[in-house]
Amino acid sequence: MSADAESRWPAVARDYVQAIADTKLLLGQRYGEWMLKGPNLEDDISGASNGQDEIGQVRQLFRLLEKQGVDRDWLETDREPAEYANAQPLDEEAEAWPTFMVQVALSDRAAWLLLDAIRHEDFTGMVQKMGEDEYFHLEHHDARLETLAVDQPEAVEAALERYFPGILAFIGPATYGAGEDPLVEADFTDRAVAEIRGAFREHYVDLFAGTDVTVPALTDDVPDPDEWDEKRRRSGDGHIDQRVADQLQGVTNREYVIE
Amino acid sequence: MKYHVFTRNRSGDDMIHAGTVQADSDRLARIYAHRTYDEEDWDFMGVVREEDLLEVNEEPISSRGVA
């Protein structure tokens, strides 16, 4: 590996990759929880594959974070729930199938858009490889949301309203336009947050065109730029349950680990 | 809806009936087929709605129908 590839990323880039990695970690968890609860076996099989893909991607993102000086034990097994920087919608386990589909669809797509914006050489090939996985995740979500928008439009719209603010906070504040996005300024990404927000919403407007589902509007004060936590890419101090953190860290299975 | 999944390993090979998937749309059927049956690097994979699969019957032709 070249010396350049070993160079330090700016702190904002480390936080950005940490938030993507933790979002994928929680996606893996939520796909796992729903693995046997989908409406049919085919959804369960797809969901199980999605979960495995996410965990594989997390492993690579953690590897890069470790090279950037982030402690491996902290990443994997030694964290408080409030130290996870996952997209806020993934804090909770969705109680119904349409809610779950909206939750993972928005989170997985947003995480992909943030990843795909990275232009740093440490990600060469890796993001392309992740894209091979993500095609099937996003296609599954969109195909499912198309049918749900016809069968259960109210449930889909309610879930969109519930999760949109948290997802916009994960993508970032509207004030991060072309000249103001610190990651673009640092040459770490090549697509400003404000542009990603627009593209993200536009995707769902197109997907739900002709259905009874309305996609929430983009408002510049969601998230409130003054309240926004750059490290955890959200507003407020919500977090996953301790029980979920224990599962992510393998607390109850630790006695079976072969060192 | 029930879909039948057909695959082949190489161009020119016979098509194999790999199995079936239940799906609410063609788009979902494609994804489910891939996720369920992608254990090989198929040259081709396709899905057919069961309702579009027409049975070919062998029925005796009435002798009076033959001029």
Next chain:
Amino acid sequence: MSANTAGTGTAGFSIGPEEDADEFEQELWATVDEVPDPHIPVSLVDMAMIYDIEVDAGEVTVTMTYPCMGCPAYDMIQDDVRAVLRTVRGVTDVTIEVTWDPVWSKDMLTDRAREELRDAGIGL
């Protein structure tokens, strides 16, 4: 795709030791070639998962990739590579670097791997 797309195609991609590799490097490649892919009956070298092996005074660095990022045998494969190389006389340490550049593709498989996979009834 954006700037993080690796070079397209595998032109110039070669598996195994460079032509000017010394005997020790050749031995290291031959040793790693004994490690089977846990899923199918070909070696990691024939699967084109080993991109490079470098030696610096007994310290070996293996640069490798995976056909699947979510490989369940990810750690097991690395443990196998480390274990087999540590038995080679002259090796003091083994480091494994994972890379995705270039992204693995089936076009990289060696002819031997293609033949063995076909014999095992696995389609390409």
